[in-house]
Amino acid sequence: MTDATAVRSPRIKVAAVLIAALAASSVGCSEPSSPGAGGTSGITAPEGPASPAAGDIQEAEGPMLTVSSPASGATVTAPVSIRYQVHGIEVGEGMHLHAFIDSTSATPIEIAIQGSTGAAVLPSHPLLGGRRDLILELARADHRRVQGARVVLHDLIIEGERSG
Numbered sequence: 269m270t271d272a273t274a275v276r277s278p279r280i281k282v283a284a285v286l287i288a289a290l291a292a293s294s295v296g297c298s299e300p301s302s303p304g305a306g307g308t309s310g311i312t313a314p315e316g317p318a319s320p321a322a323g324d325i326q327e328a329e330g331p332m333l334t335v336s337s338p339a340s341g342a343t344v345t346a347p348v349s350i351r352y353q354v355h356g357i358e359v360g361e362g363m364h365l366h367a368f369i370d371s372t373s374a375t376p377i378e379i380a381i382q383g384s385t386g387a388a389v390l391p392s393h394p395l396l397g398g399r400r401d402l403i404l405e406l407a408r409a410d411h412r413r414v415q416g417a418r419v420v421l422h423d424l425i426i427e428g429e430r431s432g
Contacts, residue, residue, distance in 0.1 A: 331357035333365075333406045333417040340421045346392035346428030354384040354406060354417065362409025369400050376405070396426050 332355040338344050351363070359381065366376035367390055379388045390396070402424045406417035 274338055277326070329356075329416075331355070331406065331414045331415075331417040333404065333419050335353065335404065335419045335421065338421065338424060341423045341425075342421075343425040343427060345389070346396055348390040348426065350379070350380040350388045350390060350404070351389055352381065352404070352419075354381075355407070357406075357414060357417070359384045363414075364407055364409075366405045366407045368405070368414065369396060370403075372403055372405075375405075378407075379404075392428050397422055397428060399425050402426075 316351040322394070331372050333355045336351045336353070338348065338350070350365075364381055365379040365388055368374060368376050377390065377393075379390060383387050392401070401424075404419045404421070406414040408414065
């Protein structure tokens with residue numbers, strides 16, 4: 269019996285460490301994780317083409333950008349007020365947000381920010397109308413993006429000015 273216990277003991281220790289890590293990562297996270305349940309709508313996305321599903325929040329070390337409004341799936345009228353918060357980095361002079369619509373392959377729209385918490389405005393433009401994924405990245409004064417400080421708002425419906 270002691271042999272079986274000795275074999276299971278390392279497994280139990282690993283499981284306990286994993287459970288402790290999961291519990292530690294969720295401390296302070298009182299926000300619901302389902303997209304329709306409300307709460308924080310910002311989604312911190314990993315670098316690269318893949319983005320987590322709406323409502324998923326990726327734990328990040330270092331700089332992080334969160335958006336409390338609008339929420340993914342919301343209907344908004346342009347110009348769009350974006351409530352943001354920057355964590356893990358001091359917001360220096362000239363730092364701003366780069367906004368991309370549906371893909372980061374296009375030239376970004378530059379959005380001014382004031383400090384680590386506040387509201388920024390996505391201006392009205394005929395090409396912004398409709399159901400869109402809005403990708404926001406924190407950028408330095410020289411336009412280099414801040415690694416890890418990225419948010420994707422999925423299926424945002426932007427109403428307002430349209431091209432005709």
